[in-house]
Amino acid sequence: MRWDEPGEDDSPEVRQHNAILDRQRKRKTAAQNRLKSKGIIPSKDGQGMFEELLQLDEDLYKVLNTFRSLYQTNRTMNFRTWAQVVAKVLEDLD
Numbered sequence: 001m002r003w004d005e006p007g008e009d010d011s012p013e014v015r016q017h018n019a020i021l022d023r024q025r026k027r028k029t030a031a032q033n034r035l036k037s038k039g040i041i042p043s044k045d046g047q048g049m050f051e052e053l054l055q056l057d058e059d060l061y062k063v064l065n066t067f068r069s070l071y072q073t074n075r076t077m078n079f080r081t082w083a084q085v086v087a088k089v090l091e092d093l094d
Contacts, residue, residue, distance in 0.1 A: 062092055067089055
């Protein structure tokens with residue numbers, strides 16, 4: 001069951017869940033807009049300073065997904081092969 005897809009199930013529980021999610025999204029957006037209007041969000045050269053951290057998060061998730069998929073294959077490797085695979089994964093992080 002998809003809880004956040006409108007029209008999939010019109011039961012009261014799903015409507016209540018969707019209403020809660022909608023309120024949370026609106027509160028988050030309102031809080032972000034308040035911070036932006038007050039100029040509280042730090043910026044560096046016109047961009048938010050935390051955008052670099054978001055890029056790092058995306059890179060980290062990519063590395064974790066790659067490592068997870070390699071780990072779940074249960075493939076036996078010698079040290080040289082393992083070192084090459086880890087080097088490729090770490091290159092994705094840079």
